[in-house]
Amino acid sequence: MDVAxxxxxxxxxxxxxxxxxxxxTKGKIFVEFMKGAKTNVCYNVVDRNVLEKNLGDKTAxxxxxxxxxxxxxxxxxxxxxxVCKLANVLKTLGVKKGDRVAIYLPMIPELVYSMLAxxxxxxxxxxxxxxxxxxxxxxxILDSHCDVLIxxxxxxxxxxxxxLKLIADEAVQKCKEKTHTVKNCIxxxxxxxxxxxxxxxxxxxxxxxxxxxxxxxxMAEADEECEPEWLDSEDPLFILYTxxxxxxxxxxxxxxxxxLLYTALTFKYVFDYHEDDVYWSTADIGWITGxxxxxxxxxxxxxxxxxxxxxxxxxxxGRFWEIIEKYxxxxxxxxxxxxxxxxxxxxxxIQKYDLNSLKILGTVGEPINAEAWLWYYNVIxxxxxxxxxxxxxxxxxxxxxxxLPAATPLKPGSATFPFxxxxxxxxxxxxxxxxxxxEGYLVxxxxxxxxxxxxxxxxxxxxxxxxxxxxxxxxxGDGCRRDKDGYIWITGRIDDxxxxxxxxxxxxxxxxxxxxxxxxxxxxxxxxxxxxxxxxLYCFVIxxxxxxxxxxxxxxxxxxxxxxxxxxxxxxxxQNAPGLPxxxxxxxxRRVLRQIARNEKDLGDISTLxxxxxxxxxxxxxxxxxx
Numbered sequence: 001m002d003v004a005x006x007x008x009x010x011x012x013x014x015x016x017x018x019x020x021x022x023x024x025t026k027g028k029i030f031v032e033f034m035k036g037a038k039t040n041v042c043y044n045v046v047d048r049n050v051l052e053k054n055l056g057d058k059t060a061x062x063x064x065x066x067x068x069x070x071x072x073x074x075x076x077x078x079x080x081x082x083v084c085k086l087a088n089v090l091k092t093l094g095v096k097k098g099d100r101v102a103i104y105l106p107m108i109p110e111l112v113y114s115m116l117a118x119x120x121x122x123x124x125x126x127x128x129x130x131x132x133x134x135x136x137x138x139x140x141i142l143d144s145h146c147d148v149l150i151x152x153x154x155x156x157x158x159x160x161x162x163x164l165k166l167i168a169d170e171a172v173q174k175c176k177e178k179t180h181t182v183k184n185c186i187x188x189x190x191x192x193x194x195x196x197x198x199x200x201x202x203x204x205x206x207x208x209x210x211x212x213x214x215x216x217x218x219m220a221e222a223d224e225e226c227e228p229e230w231l232d233s234e235d236p237l238f239i240l241y242t243x244x245x246x247x248x249x250x251x252x253x254x255x256x257x258x259x260l261l262y263t264a265l266t267f268k269y270v271f272d273y274h275e276d277d278v279y280w281s282t283a284d285i286g287w288i289t290g291x292x293x294x295x296x297x298x299x300x301x302x303x304x305x306x307x308x309x310x311x312x313x314x315x316x317x318g319r320f321w322e323i324i325e326k327y328x329x330x331x332x333x334x335x336x337x338x339x340x341x342x343x344x345x346x347x348x349x350i351q352k353y354d355l356n357s358l359k360i361l362g363t364v365g366e367p368i369n370a371e372a373w374l375w376y377y378n379v380i381x382x383x384x385x386x387x388x389x390x391x392x393x394x395x396x397x398x399x400x401x402x403x404l405p406a407a408t409p410l411k412p413g414s415a416t417f418p419f420x421x422x423x424x425x426x427x428x429x430x431x432x433x434x435x436x437x438x439e440g441y442l443v444x445x446x447x448x449x450x451x452x453x454x455x456x457x458x459x460x461x462x463x464x465x466x467x468x469x470x471x472x473x474x475x476x477g478d479g480c481r482r483d484k485d486g487y488i489w490i491t492g493r494i495d496d497x498x499x500x501x502x503x504x505x506x507x508x509x510x511x512x513x514x515x516x517x518x519x520x521x522x523x524x525x526x527x528x529x530x531x532x533x534x535x536x537l538y539c540f541v542i543x544x545x546x547x548x549x550x551x552x553x554x555x556x557x558x559x560x561x562x563x564x565x566x567x568x569x570x571x572x573x574x575q576n577a578p579g580l581p582x583x584x585x586x587x588x589x590r591r592v593l594r595q596i597a598r599n600e601k602d603l604g605d606i607s608t609l610x611x612x613x614x615x616x617x618x619x620x621x622x623x624x625x626x627x
Contacts, residue, residue, distance in 0.1 A: 097122030129286025134170035233257030251456030258449030267297030397450025549576035
């Protein structure tokens with residue numbers, strides 16, 4: 001409760017600080033934190049900084065556009081003004097407490113204004129990553145019954161121009177065909193007026209005067225003051241969809257007070273944030289990392305953040321390092337996928353930039369292999385910046401297993417220890433807790449404030465997905481290993497565990513061994529049925545530029561895995577891959593790789609793939625022996 005005293009509460013809790021049930025055999029699963037307390041997240045992360053802390057003139061965001069010549073600075077006072085105006089726009093369109101608002105925007109300031117405007121009036125935002133297809137957007141609008149959609153005319157990702165309004169229109173039309181009407185579509189004029197004639201033509205889209213509204217026109221008439229809606233601590237704050245094993249996305253629901261407190265606390269301690277620091281997470285706000293550690297966590301601490309619209313390789317491969325130098329970034333938070341991508345271009349690129357401002361490096365999204373960790377530590381951090389390798393999920397709301405800078409001795413590739421108040425356990429297949437050194441299922445014995453409360457509109461799926469397998473525990477869906485020093489190593493999703501001749505192997509372990517070979521940039525491992533072993537290993541490897549895949553390389557890779565893990569882990573098949581099927585957030589779609597390994601052509605929904613064409617290439621180049 002000490003943390004709670006840092007925030008403004010309209011009224012205190014009426015019941016227990018924390019009440020919960022994790023045991024499905026004893027009744028409904030629930031978590032309640034500070035029940036009965038009244039507050040408003042937007043007030044706490046914006047108004048409080050301006051009115052109580054006098055930070056109105058402080059920079060909330062350095063916005064860096066796709067093109068290096070495109071940038072702006074947003075102060076806390078400006079943020080408050082824009083959020084209040086947008087909140088009033090939503091109110092004039094009839095949006096009220098509890099209504100869901102879909103947001104389909106790129107990484108522009110209006111994305112933050114939109115989510116905070118929703119939080120201010122008690123509406124529930126549902127942000128859909130602006131790289132998703134119209135089908136994915138439609139599915140999410142339908143699931144959460146959104147009447148209002150906020151989008152933009154278009155966006156550049158690198159050199160590619162994307163007509164967002166056209167995709168939004170297609171989604172709205174698909175919703176209509178499924179008997180749901182989006183009543184208002186608010187459009188941000190992001191590129192209009194800034195394009196040459198050829199690109200202007202690409203942005204031409206239909207305009208429906210009954211539903212379509214330009215945001216700038218609505219904002220021009222909106223009042224700059226908007227009283228916040230005071231909400232119960234357990235009222236919903238947002239819905240964010242994450243992929244489910246069945247293919248249908250799950251609408252993870254987070255609530256007001258617990259999420260606010262936990263993102264504020266984790267941001268402060270995990271990134272060792274001090275008031276004059278400049279922090280940058282390269283994530284997209286369309287994912288949980290952007291919600292928790294670009295918007296809510298940093299703003300709750302009155303922080304200054306960089307918000308980046310572009311990609312790491314445009315207009316050149318030094319863009320990340322250029323931005324760090326430009327804004328003198330102190331904390332840098334990115335994904336192992338990005339680190340591995342940039343490693344490929346060698347160290348000479350990095351020597352051109354001054355990275356001395358860096359104090360903390362962070363990784364998120366997947367376990368980081370030791371080679372990438374060491375490169376990040378040695379080359380980017382110059383051996384002086386601790387790496388916080390954070391394990392958490394859309395469902396957890398914030399970091400649950402993470403080092404604390406300068407306090408935790410680091411081991412490359414380990415997420416280390418639980419954050420304050422988080423109690424993990426390692427279970428075997430029978431649900432028995434394992435002590436000491438152990439490998440098994442990662443579970444949690446009690447809630448922390450920001451754990452998800454339900455799956456929107458489907459509490460039964462919530463209970464079955466996370467609590468049925470081991471009653472009394474939240475099941476993360478990941479395997480883990482605890483070493484003799486108590487450090488936790490995430491070994492990959494449970495469905496990425498391989499059972500070879502009765503031995504449980506993790507894909508991450510094998511991938512890490514393959515990636516240590518000097519010719520390999522990235523590796524992915526899946527299982528394939530085997531008549532003797534039950535399952536065998538089928539590996540995909542991407543080689544560094546200029547390296548050739550030969551029988552000798554394949555033999556070296558098998559030998560390396562044998563030496564690192566043991567003979568049981570020797571791969572049966574190694575396929576040279578030009579690329580891997582990844583979602584737009586950079587996650588490898590292992591389900592698709594499994595089907596390629598097994599030559600199963602019925603792939604189901606692959607609309608979330610960044611580049612679907614890679615699938616056909618991988619099928620055509622399958623290992624002959626596996627045919």
